[in-house]
Amino acid sequence: MKIALLGYGRMGQTIEKIAIKRGHQIVLKVDENTKDYDITKADVAIDFSIPSVAFNNITNCFKNNVPVICGTTGWLDKFDEAVDICNKNNGGFIYASNFSLGVNIFFELNEQLAKMMKNLSEYNISMEEIHHTKKLDAPSGTAITLAEGIIKHTSKNNWALDVTNNANEVPIVAKRIPDVPGTHSVEYASEVDTIDIKHTAHNRQGFALGAVIASEWLVDKTGIYTMKDVLGLQ
Incomplete structure (x- = not known):
């Protein structure tokens, strides 16, 4: 080819x-x-x-x-x-x-979890993504895809960067650290427990x-x- x-x-x-x-x-x-x-x-x-x-x-x-x-x-x-x-x-x-093959499996896992959590209003959803300092956009396209997967299956109607107090949005924290290929995590937190899913890339x-x-x-x-x-x- x-x-x-x-x-x-x-x-x-x-x-x-x-x-x-x-x-x-x-x-x-x-x-x-x-x-x-x-x-x-x-x-x-x-x-x-x-x-x-x-x-x-x-x-x-x-x-x-x-x-x-x-x-x-x-x-x-x-x-x-x-x-x-x-x-x-x-x-x-x-x-x-x-x-990444692993990230695309992670996308599917994220949607399945969102489906299971959609009626559990006591859990607050948040996301974090970490990339290298040369990455030009924030949040990452991967983080946006994850947020869209959550929005598709829950009452959320948008995502927001570095905003934590809007019940209708999925908050995303974007961090830039040298030599980090890409880490993405989704968290559902309540007063009694927290559920996390995370994908960490070790290299490109x-x-x-x-x-x-x-x-x-x-x-x-x-x-x-x-x-x-x-x-x-x-």
């Missing part, structure tokens, strides 16, 4: 190593200094770029019949527009706030491996998919 890497930071470099180890070829590496490139030489593109260029990266793939995996967060105000362009061009697309390998596995799955497909499709969790 011929892969284009759209974004060649730490994640792009980790993806490159894993993809090569799995027998794939990196035919294109695009960073902020790359001006003109031919995306059509790739069988699939993997975008881990920055919010300001992600939309242009992925829609360029759609228009050139190259399926694309996108793990960049912070650009989702244009997500519906991207989906429309994908559909008009009969493209293939997987977006995930986190491609899990994110990169999940992105490569997703690209292997997406090649030669058209349509809009999620990691639930890739992992058979639907």
